[in-house]
Amino acid sequence: WTAGVIGPRRVSGGTIANALEYNLGGAKTGYRRAHAKGICFAGDFRANGAGAALAGASVLKRGDTPVIGRFSLGGGNPLATDGRTVFHAMALLLRTPDRQEWRMALDDTPIFPVATPEDFVALQYASRPDPKTGKPDPKLMGAFIKQHPETKAFQDYLAKAVLPDSFGNAPYYSINAFRFTDPSGTTRLVRWQFVPETPLHGLDKDTLANLPRDYLVDAFIARTRHTPSRWHLQLIVANPGDVTDRATVAWSGPHRTIDAGVLTIDRAQTEEQGVCRDLNFDPTILPPGIAISDDPLLPARSKAYATSFTRRAGEGPGPSAAGHDFARQGAR
Numbered sequence: 001w002t003a004g005v006i007g008p009r010r011v012s013g014g015t016i017a018n019a020l021e022y023n024l025g026g027a028k029t030g031y032r033r034a035h036a037k038g039i040c041f042a043g044d045f046r047a048n049g050a051g052a053a054l055a056g057a058s059v060l061k062r063g064d065t066p067v068i069g070r071f072s073l074g075g076g077n078p079l080a081t082d083g084r085t086v087f088h089a090m091a092l093l094l095r096t097p098d099r100q101e102w103r104m105a106l107d108d109t110p111i112f113p114v115a116t117p118e119d120f121v122a123l124q125y126a127s128r129p130d131p132k133t134g135k136p137d138p139k140l141m142g143a144f145i146k147q148h149p150e151t152k153a154f155q156d157y158l159a160k161a162v163l164p165d166s167f168g169n170a171p172y173y174s175i176n177a178f179r180f181t182d183p184s185g186t187t188r189l190v191r192w193q194f195v196p197e198t199p200l201h202g203l204d205k206d207t208l209a210n211l212p213r214d215y216l217v218d219a220f221i222a223r224t225r226h227t228p229s230r231w232h233l234q235l236i237v238a239n240p241g242d243v244t245d246r247a248t249v250a251w252s253g254p255h256r257t258i259d260a261g262v263l264t265i266d267r268a269q270t271e272e273q274g275v276c277r278d279l280n281f282d283p284t285i286l287p288p289g290i291a292i293s294d295d296p297l298l299p300a301r302s303k304a305y306a307t308s309f310t311r312r313a314g315e316g317p318g319p320s321a322a323g324h325d326f327a328r329q330g331a332r
């Protein structure tokens with residue numbers, strides 16, 4: 001049922017992009033194949049220097065680094081309704097004057113539904129919504145879940161998780177582990193998270209049903225006109241025995257955690273006005289001292305983001321997914 005698209009060895013970026021397009025019922029030309037709806041933002045990261053104990057990257061030394069980024073909703077639908085979409089996400093690009101660069105793409109969940117690129121592709125095929133019901137074929141999805149208890153665990157986690165009512169009060173997680181090497185050559189596996197200064201506030205189901213389509217986007221742009229949003233970058237060092245190559249497994253219990261500094265976002269714009277739309281937030285573009293781990297999702301993400309970028313750049317951008325009346329303007 002995967003139409004022979006899963007190769008025996010490595011999954012290509014094209015295979016992943018095709019699977020995402022299949023799940024969507026066809027490519028949404030001009031848009032990211034995942035996280036299609038988003039807005040741009042800018043701000044800075046003020047490092048307090050504590051993170052330099054884990055990696056020699058310039059961005060972790062005490063000082064300020066300008067940031068550009070993008071908030072998005074998971075999924076490839078540029079017309080998604082904000083409140084109901086599963087992943088809220090943040091992408092960042094930090095570039096220091098010595099031309100070191102750290103790109104990242106983070107979700108607001110600490111774990112991911114699948115552990116391998118093969119499973120990611122299979123899940124796209126199994127979970128394609130039936131146009132009549134809007135739900136996946138229960139037979140295909142049931143078979144997938146039976147073979148993937150980790151995906152069931154993710155669904156269970158999600159059913160209980162609070163859906164943040166703003167991009168500005170959500171935590172954002174690296175999910176994957178990365179390899180940090182300190183100036184003395186000691187290497188540690190690290191996951192990180194951005195913890196919001198504004199306390200998380202959830203959306204209840206009654207409110208969800210009545211929210212306008214662009215609720216999150218409009219509210220964040222309005223909020224940023226008068227209030228900057230801030231997050232603390234917390235670097236979490238793996239304990240011996242922690243699973244570091246499977247993004248489906250959370251780390252539990254106490255961990256050495258370093259507060260490395262504060263991210264401030266004080267400008268937010270639609271994709272047409274900002275500079276984030278034509279960027280690829282490939283999470284394997286890392287500064288010296290930080291490298292990918294053995295998590296197989298990371299190289300697959302790099303390939304998939306590149307293919308998605310190449311396709312959408314070749315097609316030419318669609319109108320900004322947020323802030324437009326598509327019914328009148330005609331979405332592609």
Ligand code: HEM
Pocket residue numbers: 016017020031032033034035038070071072089090091105106107112116117120173174175176247279280281297300301304305306308309312
């Ligand atoms: C095998 C696993 C994954 C695949 C195949 C995948 C695929 C993709 C693709 C194709 C895009 C669009 C890229 C573009 O056109 O620029 C994307 C965007 C994104 N992904 Fe993933 N993804 C995976 C895992 C993850 C994980 C684990 C996270 C969170 C930690 C994540 C967070 C994001 C975010 C935030 C964006 C939007 C970036 C932006 O605003 O440009 N993804 N993903």
